[in-house]
Amino acid sequence: MRIATARSAIDYICGRTDQEQAEPVPNCPGWTVHNAAAHIGRVGIAWAEMISSAPDDPQSRERGYERSGRKLAGSPMTDLAAWAHSAIDRLVDDPDQRCYFSMTGGEGTARLWAWHAASELGMHRLDVELALGHEHSMTSAQALDAAEYTCQFFLPAMRRVLDRDPGRLTARLVDDGDEVGSVTIESLSESGSTAAAVIEGPPIQVLLGLWGRPHHGVEVCDGDSEVWQQWRALPSEAFQFGTWD
Structure with missing residues (x-):
């Protein structure tokens, strides 16, 4: 369920029209919808690095964000979506895969990353839905x-x-x-x-x-x-x- 929730949020945020991409996101001052998409694409690159790293490799966080920072401004939505989905792809095969987890600064699992992804990407979907005047799709559960x-x-x-x-x-x-x-x-x-x-x-x-x-x-x-x-x-x-x- 969480992986499907994360993927749905990626597709929604990165599937906006050119006009919608230019809309400001009130919940995130200074951001447009495109900035929200850039955020989830770039953090996807960083997440993928940490998910692929050993639990005792805290430098994986710095490496991931350094990699994400090398991407050019104005990246198309298709690239942003692909980067985000690439991180989720790493969570599918083995939910108990041990890896570095940034929220605890130590050992985690792919299952924890899936929970993180569903929660954070779901929140950014709420941000964009509000910005565009769309009904919130998140269920109470x-x-x-x-x-x-x-x-x-x-x-x-x-x-x-x-x-x-x-x-x-x-x-x-x-x-x-x-x-x-x-x-x-x-x-x-x-x-x-x-x-x-x-x-x-x-x-x-x-x-x-x-x-x-x-x-x-x-x-x-x-x-x-x-x-x-x-x-x-x-x-x-x-x-x-x-x-x-």
Whole structure:
């Protein structure tokens, strides 16, 4: 399912018309739709390098992004899609293949990369759908899966980069009054801090909020709202890709 989700996102983002490619992406200031496609194409090159490398080869990340940076600006969408699909191709044969995984800075598997790809590429699809006024295609189940990845790997990685622990956060994903599921990021504080928050909202909107994107309908239903705001701020503070093209 995750590999199919990732491939579908690539085809959607890289399949836009010339006119659509020029549209700005409000969720990613400074980006157009073409910049979003350039991003997923270029990170595909970097992912492929890490997926092909041993778990104890942290230099594979630097090599991958150095390779991606050599690609020329203005690359056609067909090339961008091919680079992204090439990374996904490496995940098909053996899900338990051991390799370097950037979110933990160490050992991972092709299965983890597939989860990463479905979650990140799914998020960028949401960005482009919003930019073009298209209905969001992500299901509640996919949003929950992406939120679980985000809270287990992505946001903890951002926390490590900034060496800042906002506290314990629980997110409840609710669709038409029914809870689809919930995810929690535990605090790592050694000081015994009790800072915590519980948020609730529609699945896609919760996911957007976790990635620091504009969202609506998400409420802090318990605890300290500052915990939620600090978690939301981590992605853009920790790391932000340039436009490349």
